[in-house]
Amino acid sequence: MIPYGHHDINQDDIAAVVAVLKSDFLTQGPQVPAFESAVAQKVGAAHAVAVNSATSALHIACLALGLGPGDRLWTSPITFVASANCALYCGASVDFVDIDPKTFNIDPVALEAKLIAAKVAGTLPKVVVPVALCGQSADLKAIRVLADRFGFFILEDASHGIGARYDGNYMGDGRYADITVFSFHPVKIISTAEGGMATTNDPVLARRMQILRSHGITREQHEMTHESDGAWYYQQVDLGYNYRMTELQAALGISQMSRLDEFVSARADRARSYDQALADLALRLPYQAPMTASSWHLYVIQLADASRHRAVFDALRADGIGVNLHYIPVHLQPYYLAKGFTKGDFPMAEDYYARSISIPLFSHITDAQLQAVVDAVKKHVGV
Numbered sequence: 272m273i274p275y276g277h278h279d280i281n282q283d284d285i286a287a288v289v290a291v292l293k294s295d296f297l298t299q300g301p302q303v304p305a306f307e308s309a310v311a312q313k314v315g316a317a318h319a320v321a322v323n324s325a326t327s328a329l330h331i332a333c334l335a336l337g338l339g340p341g342d343r344l345w346t347s348p349i350t351f352v353a354s355a356n357c358a359l360y361c362g363a364s365v366d367f368v369d370i371d372p373k374t375f376n377i378d379p380v381a382l383e384a385k386l387i388a389a390k391v392a393g394t395l396p397k398v399v400v401p402v403a404l405c406g407q408s409a410d411l412k413a414i415r416v417l418a419d420r421f422g423f424f425i426l427e428d429a430s431h432g433i434g435a436r437y438d439g440n441y442m443g444d445g446r447y448a449d450i451t452v453f454s455f456h457p458v459k460i461i462s463t464a465e466g467g468m469a470t471t472n473d474p475v476l477a478r479r480m481q482i483l484r485s486h487g488i489t490r491e492q493h494e495m496t497h498e499s500d501g502a503w504y505y506q507q508v509d510l511g512y513n514y515r516m517t518e519l520q521a522a523l524g525i526s527q528m529s530r531l532d533e534f535v536s537a538r539a540d541r542a543r544s545y546d547q548a549l550a551d552l553a554l555r556l557p558y559q560a561p562m563t564a565s566s567w568h569l570y571v572i573q574l575a576d577a578s579r580h581r582a583v584f585d586a587l588r589a590d591g592i593g594v595n596l597h598y599i600p601v602h603l604q605p606y607y608l609a610k611g612f613t614k615g616d617f618p619m620a621e622d623y624y625a626r627s628i629s630i631p632l633f634s635h636i637t638d639a640q641l642q643a644v645v646d647a648v649k650k651h652v653g654v
C-alpha cells in the first residue's frame with residue numbers, strides 16, 4: 272500500500288537523536304529552546320513555544336487568549352477534531368463557519384455574515400480558528416480585517432502548513448494571526464514523532480503558554496507573589512499541564528527543520544506532476560489561491576460525480592493506493608451532533624466530504640509510486 276503520507280528521516284536525524292540519548296538531558300535541556308529559536312527564526316516570529324502536540328498547543332493557546340466558560344470559538348468544519356475540541360477543554364463553546372468550496376478553507380464572506388448576526392444576538396466569538404487545509408493559508412488578510420472590526424483573536428491552525436507561504440512570508444510570522452500552531456506528527460511536513468509549536472509576536476501570550484505547558488509553574492522572581500524562599504523555590508501561579516516536548520523530539524525537529532524548504536519544494540514538485548497527469552479526468556484538482564504557496568501537506572482530488580465517491584475510494588484502496596479523506600465534517604461527529612449540530616448545517620463542507628479523496632503525497636514519493644497512483648486514478652475515475 273502506498274501511504275497517503277510518510278515521514279522523511281535520514282542519517283543526520285538519527286544521529287541527532289542518538290546524540291541526545293548520550294547527553295545529560297532527555298527533557299528540559301538545551302534542545303527545546305534551540306528548536307524554538309530555529310522555528311521562530313525560520314518563520315519570522317518573535318516567539319515560539321514547543322509542546323508535545325499541536326493539540327496541546329491549541330489548548331494552551333486558547334487559555335493564553337483568555338478563552339473560558341461562556342466564551343465562543345469558531346472554526347472550519349473541514350478540519351481535524353482538535354481545532355474544535357480545544358474550545359471545549361477550556362469550557363467554551365464551539366460553532367463552525369462554512370468553507371469556500373474552492374480553497375476548502377473558512378469562507379470570509381460566510382464569516383462576515385455570521386459575525387454580523389452574532390453581533391446583533393450578542394454571541395460574538397472570542398477566538399476564530401482558521402485552518403490552513405492541505406497547507407494552503409486561509410484568507411488571513413480578510414479575516415484580520417474582521418478580527419479588528421468585531422474584536423476576536425485569530426488562532427491559526429497551521430498544523431499542515433510549516434514551510435508554506437502567505438502574502439510573501441512564511442506562515443506563522445504573526446502579521447495576521449495572534450497565535451499560529453504547527454504539528455509535527457509523522458504525516459505532517461516535518462516530524463518530531465509527536466510534537467507541536469505555537470508562534471506569536473506577543474511576549475505576554477508566549478510567556479503564558481510557557482507557564483501553561485509546564486504545570487503553571489514559574490521560577491522567575493518577578494512572576495512570584497513574594498520573595499523566593501531559596502534556590503529550590505518555584506511557584507505555581509496558574510493551572511497548567513505537562514505538555515512539554517522532550518529533548519529527543521526537539522533534536523529531531525532541529526535536524527528536520529534544516530530540510531524544511533527541500534521537503535516543501537519536493538512536495539510542490541510532485542503536486543505539479545499530479546496537476547499535469549490528472550488534468551483531463553472527471554475531477555476537480557486543488558486550486559491555489561492568490562498570495563498563497565502551499566506546503567502541500569495533502570493533495571485532494573474531488574470527483575465531479577459524487578455518487579461514485581465510495582466506489583472510487585474503495586477501488587483505489589483495493590489497488591494498493593493508500594487514499595484517505597481529510598476530513599469528516601466535525602459537526603457531523605456524534606459528539607458534536609449531540610450538541611445540536613445537524614446534517615445540512617454547513618452545506619459546502621458536506622459537499623466537500625461527499626466528493627473528496629486525499630491521494631498519496633510525501634517528499635520522497637518515487638516516480639514509480641506516483642505513476643501507480645496516476646494510473647489507478649485514471650482507471651477508476653475516467654474522463
Ligand SMILES: *Cc1c(COP(=O)(O)O)cnc(C)c1O
Nearest residue numbers: 324325326351353430454456466
Ligand atoms: C494533525 C492536526 C492537528 C493535531 O495535531 P497533533 O500534533 O497530532 O496533536 C490539529 N489540527 C489539524 C488541522 C491537524 O491536521
